[in-house]
Amino acid sequence: MNSNWPLWEVFIRSKNGLQHKHVGSLHAPDAKMALENARDVYTRRLEGNSIWVVPSNYITASDPQQNEEYFEPAESKIYRHPTFYELPDEVKHM
Amino acid sequence: MLKDQSPYFRFLVQLGDDALILSQRTSEWCGHGPVLEQDIALTNITLDILGQARLWYQLAVDQTQDFKDEDQLAYTRDSREMTNILLVEQPNGHWGMTVMRQYLYDTFKKMYYARLEESGQASISEIAHKCRVETTYHHQWSSEWVRRLALGTDEGNDKMQHALNTLWRYHQEITQDSEADIAMLNEGITVTPSMIREDYQQEIKTYLESCGLSIPDIRNEITGGRKGIHTEHLGYILAEMQYMQRAYPNLEW
Numbered sequence: 409m410n411s412n413w414p415l416w417e418v419f420i421r422s423k424n425g426l427q428h429k430h431v432g433s434l435h436a437p438d439a440k441m442a443l444e445n446a447r448d449v450y451t452r453r454l455e456g457n458s459i460w461v462v463p464s465n466y467i468t469a470s471d472p473q474q475n476e477e478y479f480e481p482a483e484s485k486i487y488r489h490p491t492f493y494e495l496p497d498e499v500k501h502m
Numbered sequence: 503m504l505k506d507q508s509p510y511f512r513f514l515v516q517l518g519d520d521a522l523i524l525s526q527r528t529s530e531w532c533g534h535g536p537v538l539e540q541d542i543a544l545t546n547i548t549l550d551i552l553g554q555a556r557l558w559y560q561l562a563v564d565q566t567q568d569f570k571d572e573d574q575l576a577y578t579r580d581s582r583e584m585t586n587i588l589l590v591e592q593p594n595g596h597w598g599m600t601v602m603r604q605y606l607y608d609t610f611k612k613m614y615y616a617r618l619e620e621s622g623q624a625s626i627s628e629i630a631h632k633c634r635v636e637t638t639y640h641h642q643w644s645s646e647w648v649r650r651l652a653l654g655t656d657e658g659n660d661k662m663q664h665a666l667n668t669l670w671r672y673h674q675e676i677t678q679d680s681e682a683d684i685a686m687l688n689e690g691i692t693v694t695p696s697m698i699r700e701d702y703q704q705e706i707k708t709y710l711e712s713c714g715l716s717i718p719d720i721r722n723e724i725t726g727g728r729k730g731i732h733t734e735h736l737g738y739i740l741a742e743m744q745y746m747q748r749a750y751p752n753l754e755w
Contacts, residue, residue, distance in 0.1 A: 413537070434539050441650075444643065445539035448546050 415464040416442040418449075420456035425501055428460050436461075504583050504730070509685030511565040512585065514626075515575065516682060516728060518558035519586035522576055523736070524607060525552035526743050527594060536597050543643060547604070550636040557629045577747035581737050582730040585680070589672040591727075591736045595665065598658070601647040602665040606673045608641035609706055613698050622690030645709065652713040663715050670718040677702055680728040 413435040419428035431450050436442035442461040451459065470478060482488070504512060528548040535541025559572035569575050589607060594600045615634035621627045652662040677699035684694060707717055726732065746753055 435537060436539065437650075440646070444646070445543065448543035449539055452542075452546060 413437050416446075416461045417464050417467060418442075418446045419460040419462070420446075420450055421458040422456045424457065428458065431455070433464060504579070504585065507566055507568070509682045510689055511562050512680075512682040513686050513691075514558050514562035514565070516585040516680060518555045518562060518572075518575065519584050520590055520607075520611075521551045521555035521558065523584070523586040523739060524590035525549075525555060526739055527590060527592075528600065528604070530594055531600065544600075547640050547643065550640065554629075554633050554636070557632070561625055561629065573747070577744045581732050581740055584732065584736060584740070585728050585730060586732075586736075587672075587675045587727040588724060588733055589669065589676060591733060591739060592669060592672060593735060595668070596661065598647075598651050598661045599665040599668065601644055601651065602662060603669055604640065604644040605648045606669060606706065607676070608637055608644050609709075610676045610695075610698065610702050612637045612641045613702060613705070614693065614695060617693035617698065618691070620692065622692070626691065648710070649713045652710075652715050659714055662713070666710065666715055667718045667720065670720045671722055671724045673706075674723040675725040675727060678725060678728070682728075 415433055416436055417433050418431050420431045421428045434445050434449055436445045439461060443459055446459045446461050525548045528544055532545045535544055556572050559575045563569045563571055589603060592603060612634065615630045615637055618630035619627055619634055621630065648662065651658045677695045679694040679696045687694065710717065
């Protein structure tokens with residue numbers, strides 16, 4: 409039964425104002441049950457107040473083989489980090 | 503003895519008993535669900551309902567000197583002293599049977615708790631609120647599964663119709679008033695189960711028919727749970743559930 413059900417990725421927002429974060433995946437026959445399964449599997453301990461589910465096959469992933477050319481060039485560009493600015497107190501969640 | 507207790511106490515205990523026995527039944531699915539996600543879903547529901555039993559029992563033991571805590575209520579009473587409705591002690595059967603039993607239970611309890619929530623008694627109202635919110639989700643879960651299984655394949659429809667036929671004679675009891683229910687009308691509780699009967703019957707008829715199921719033409723009701731007259735199944739449930747406290751009284755772990 410399980411093997412026939414497609415895979416879904418689950419994203420949970422832990423608090424208002426924060427972004428949804430990927431927490432895992434599950435099997436479900438359709439979106440409605442995917443949401444319910446996500447609620448039952450991933451929010452049992454008050455992990456969040458909003459759930460997104462996305463069919464896993466809609467996610468296009470980067471190729472680990474390309475990690476070198478994709479990510480290594482950023483390592484030496486420290487000036488891209490906004491650590492040289494003073495953040496006003498009003499700006500939260502940065 | 504239960505019959506020596508106040509109607510208020512017995513009212514709370516019967517609410518607790520429905521929840522305790524149903525949760526004991528559904529807990530049998532833990533580790534055996536058809537898929538991992540649903541195993542967890544039903545186990546969550548089981549824990550919600552067990553939690554509800556605790557709350558009703560905790561309030562009940564405040565009304566008497568004869569029981570010290572909720573464990574004593576749960577683990578030391580024999581079947582004649584248990585006042586749960588017969589529906590909740592029926593065997594799980596297959597997944598569809600469990601889902602159907604849950605649907606018949608949730609639909610009623612959701613309506614009932616919503617009315618109980620309006621109770622003039624603050625402590626009852628608070629617990630009823632928690633139960634209503636939890637049951638609203640349980641009802642969403644069980645009604646969804648009834649629909650999916652009954653409208654899925656011919657085999658699914660047959661099995662759900664069989665489940666409905668099997669449970670039908672036990673479901674009316676949930677809408678019957680016990681002596682304790684009626685006595686509570688004088689204690690600021692404004693609802694008894696029979697006040698919800700018509701809405702409940704209409705709701706399940708409309709929904710089950712929309713799921714391609716027919717309402718069974720079975721008139722004979724089997725009742726007696728509220729008076730401690732149970733089906734043979736309850737003895738086995740109690741034997742398993744109470745074994746440790748019977749063998750090792752006051753054991754804690």
